[in-house]
Amino acid sequence: MGTESKLQPFTERVLRIIKEIPEGYVMTYGQIAAVAGSPRGARQVVRILHSMSKAHKLPWHRVVNAKGEVAVMDDESRSLQMLYLESEGVEFYRNGRIDLDQYRYVPEDLDRL
């Protein structure tokens, strides 16, 4: 049975929100935190992605920073993230940024999350 401890409510909401991001769309760290109920909690989202993206099979590549940039520092992971996004139809400008007006996912039915 479960040796895994129960996750905190905020953490669970963040996980649920990230799983809701559709193919071909992105959300920002701060946006996810805000929808999860902590408008200044962008760095929590970072930490959660670090510690749980594998175990929970999250679409981690659909999370970008507020400028529309891929924020991963590791070169290989960064390339992989851009590759995943491009394969879903997300286009990058030459400066490495995404047009958030076009690709940002804005959840409409917040009640369900």
Place this chain on the structure above:
DNA sequence: ATTATGACCTATT
């Protein structure tokens, strides 16, 4: 208890 961490965000220069 306290301190460190993290793929951030915003206002300011």
Place this chain on the structure above:
DNA sequence: CAATAGGCCATAA
């Protein structure tokens, strides 16, 4: 436009 500074805050150790 780019760079910087300070704030941010839930978890892990």
